Amino acid sequence: MASFSTLSDLDLDRQVAALSRQLNDLKKVLARRGDAYYEDGREVASDYYSQLADRLHETLPAIRRRGRALERTARDHPATAAAVGLVVVGLLAGLLISRR
Template structure:
């Protein structure tokens, strides 16, 4: 008879353990969700900061890039054969680099 009561008590203990584990799992899911949301927000903020910094740097450098591009265009117009050779070399180099990967 003692074994029958101990069996019922162990079933009650098992039910209580399952209930506790279910509550712990729910708490862990909630904590993970919160942490994932925080990480996403941090990554989004870091991306926005990086984008803003890059935009500022490119905006500052854009006039110089335009002047250099205009100078390169003028050299290419003055020496078309040389520009064609350099262009073919650059294209060949890019094709070689892409073919290796």
């Protein structure tokens, strides 16, 4: 490698210009690849979303039926529902406290 004292300003300008061109070329390549990865990711996410929506659409009537049955049971047995609710709240509190 030549020492700095022997390099002329013209050589430095040429090297800087060449490096700038290479940097610009690399930026363009990265931009194209980034766009391709973004499109691929967007398509995959869209596919997952449509699959999830289809599954939910198929199971939603069953979930509603079970929810209504649970609601009827809670109305028929309010003390039991309250006790179950307190147990769930206690379990959640215990989990939160044990994580600390």
